[in-house]
Amino acid sequence: MFTRLKQNRRLLILMALGALLLVCLLIAVSLGAVPISPLNIIKMTLNKMGLFHFTATWQPSDETILFLIRLPRVVAGALVGSALASAGVLFQGMLRNPMADPYIIGTSAGAAFGATIAMMLPVSVAFLSFGLVPIAAFFGALGAVLLVYNLAKVGGKTPIVSMLLAGFAVSAMLAAIVFLMVTLSGRTGLLQNVYSFLMGSISVSGWNQIIIIAPIIIGAIIAARFLAFRLNALSLGEEGAAYLGIDVERDKLLVLALGSLLTAAAVSISGLVGFIGLVVPHAVRLVLGPDHRLLLPAAALSGAAFLVLADLFARTVLAPSEIPIGIITAIIGAPFFIYLLRRTRREYAF
Amino acid sequence: MIKLKQVSFSYGDTPVLHHIDLLVQEGEMVALLGPNGSGKTTMIKLLSGVLRPTTGDIHLDGSILSRMKRRQVAQRVAVVPQQFSMPFAFTLREVVLLGRTPFLSLFSDEREQDHRVVQQAMERIGIAALKERFFNELSGGERQKAILAMTLAQEPKVLLLDEPTAHLDINHQVEILDLVKRLNREQGVTVIGAMHDLNLASLYFDRLLLLKEGRIFADGTPEKLLTPETIKEVFAASVQVTQHPLTKSPHVVVIPKQSPLE
Structure with a gap:
């Protein structure tokens, strides 16, 4: 009975968060330069799915705006939010550090490094509808983590502390190289581009990128869910987890790989959106507790909803100009985070 | 049943344990005693399978421990460390x-x-x-x-303790060891514990292993092992041994190097 109750609670919470995400999606797609009523959005979507045939009470252009411009952007925002929040849960759990974020072991610097090189190249190769920058950012992020992991490896083991230190050193090095490249290139446009990559903004054109990124992100989150109970055991530390039958090195590598994949996929379409990967896992943990079996999917849904709203602010508040979304996530996220910290009694101990 | 055959272990180039032979039967309650650095904790880690012997084999119920999966080991062997941080x-x-x-x-x-x-x-x-x-x-x-x-x-068959009472005050030390003893008596759980308190070991354990510089110096009952001569040799400490007033088990009393009476 107890198990049933616990699982039902988990399911109810996730369903509520899923409903919340849907509402956020609906609000976000309805608002913009041309507002579209939520009712029409639902009708158009159901028509598109071939489920119903409502007569059009909307402009044909509304349909174009909805399906080719606004929906891809909002869905991209949801994907980025869920990826960064899940990656935050994975890194915080593995590193046993609630202050960790998805960028802590070099993904951000690696992505910026890759993106900057791509921006400097005179060619703009398109591959599967991706520009060069997202591809370079994706592989830059993964490359940096691979480098950090191998630097931290001593005799078949990768101690957490070595990983954090190696991550810090590699990040500092790559960041310095990025700014050196910008300085030496003498191109004013480059500084602008690098800056906007570092601040983050959701940029997709149509569905082509999403079709590739979505399976990566959703697949990685589902795979991570299977590691959730082992992440609970890892909370006892590497030795304690090993006593409980965990193959610590293998699981650390799995968590690292999934977390990095999620982060790399996210930064490839959004640049470096800060704060969300730190604050969402933290906030969800404070409210729902640290059990990763609930925490991970709940953070993914909350992160998606949070980023969809943040992106809505970013593109509407000063329309027609856009505020970098990283600024919004920090301005909304930080006070909310402080409120949660002060309100709750689920304290942290180190 | 746990059997160690010529087990040695080194951390890098630093040897810690030398050619340990040991047989522990099911349901025994064994304390590992010895000064700091004598290899107690390393023994516990080897027995739990998280460290592998540099040479030699550890057998757990006939299987070789280092060839078992971590999960399989953890289904039979559990470890209580000094403390966990969460x-x-x-x-x-x-x-x-x-x-x-x-x-x-x-x-x-x-x-x-x-x-x-x-x-x-x-x-x-x-x-x-x-x-x-x-x-x-x-x-x-x-x-x-x-x-x-x-x-x-x-639900372990073997319970390993790594100085489980090191950070506790006296009533909790006794409570924890009482519980462990009950598990041993009532459920037949084999207990092997690294201990630093000779008197608690004497009170609760049937068999003591004295480790000195990575070797088993002596193996036997508290009555046989806890003598002023042996303790002097292993711990380089001067003690007198009396009897516990209730259990009659050996009770070790330290003699300060400089008498406080002088």
């Missing part, structure tokens, strides 16, 4: 549930059966009333009991 706010019950980790598969959460085992473990240790409290907010003694309940939820 960075997140898990409840006591959630921590005890972690003891079921070696029995859960990748694709299934815990079942009704697992919750029963967890509940029984908490009741047996006497902490069921605290189950919804946060682990981090418990006292040191309660936390150590929670860890003991967690290892009990592992």
Whole structure:
């Protein structure tokens, strides 16, 4: 009975968060330069799915705006939010550090490094509808983590502390190289581009990128869910987890790989959106507790909803100009985070 | 049954244990004693399988420990360390549930059966009333009991203790060892514990192993081993040995190098 109750609670919470995400999606797609009523959005979507045939009470252009411009952007925002929040849960759990974020072991610097090189190249190769920058950012992020992991490896083991230190050193090095490249290139446009990559903004054109990124992100989150109970055991530390039958090195590598994949996929379409990967896992943990079996999917849904709203602010508040979304996530996220910290009694101990 | 055959271990180039031969039968209660650096903790880590012998083999019920999967080992062997730190706010019950980790598969959460085992473990240790409290907010003694309940939820055949009472005050030391002794007597759990308190070892354990510089210096009952001469030789400490007033087990009394009376 107890198990049933616990699982039902988990399911109810996730369903509520899923409903919340849907509402956020609906609000976000309805608002913009041309507002579209939520009712029409639902009708158009159901028509598109071939489920119903409502007569059009909307402009044909509304349909174009909805399906080719606004929906891809909002869905991209949801994907980025869920990826960064899940990656935050994975890194915080593995590193046993609630202050960790998805960028802590070099993904951000690696992505910026890759993106900057791509921006400097005179060619703009398109591959599967991706520009060069997202591809370079994706592989830059993964490359940096691979480098950090191998630097931290001593005799078949990768101690957490070595990983954090190696991550810090590699990040500092790559960041310095990025700014050196910008300085030496003498191109004013480059500084602008690098800056906007570092601040983050959701940029997709149509569905082509999403079709590739979505399976990566959703697949990685589902795979991570299977590691959730082992992440609970890892909370006892590497030795304690090993006593409980965990193959610590293998699981650390799995968590690292999934977390990095999620982060790399996210930064490839959004640049470096800060704060969300730190604050969402933290906030969800404070409210729902640290059990990763609930925490991970709940953070993914909350992160998606949070980023969809943040992106809505970013593109509407000063329309027609856009505020970098990283600024919004920090301005909304930080006070909310402080409120949660002060309100709750689920304290942290180190 | 645990059998060590010519087991040696080095951390890098530093040898820690030398050619250990040992046989521990099912249901024994064995204390590892020795000065700091004599290899007690390394022995516990070797027996738990998290460290592998540099040379030699450890046999657990006929299987070679270093060839078993971690999960298989954890289904039979549980470890109570000196202490655990927990960075997140898990409840006591959630921590005890972690003891079921070696029995859960990748694709299934815990079942009704697992919750029963967890509940029984908490009741047996006497902490069921605290189950919804946060682990981090418990006292040191309660936390150590929670860890003991967690290892009990592992339903181990062998319980390894690594100075489990090192950070506890005297009443909790006794409580923890009473519980361990009961597990040993009532459920036949084999207990091997690294201990630093000679008198607690003498009171609770049937067999003592004295380690000195990575070798087994002596192996036998407290009565046989706890003599002023042996202790002088192993610990370089001057002691007198009397009898515990109730149990008649040997009781070690230290003699200060400089008499406080002078």
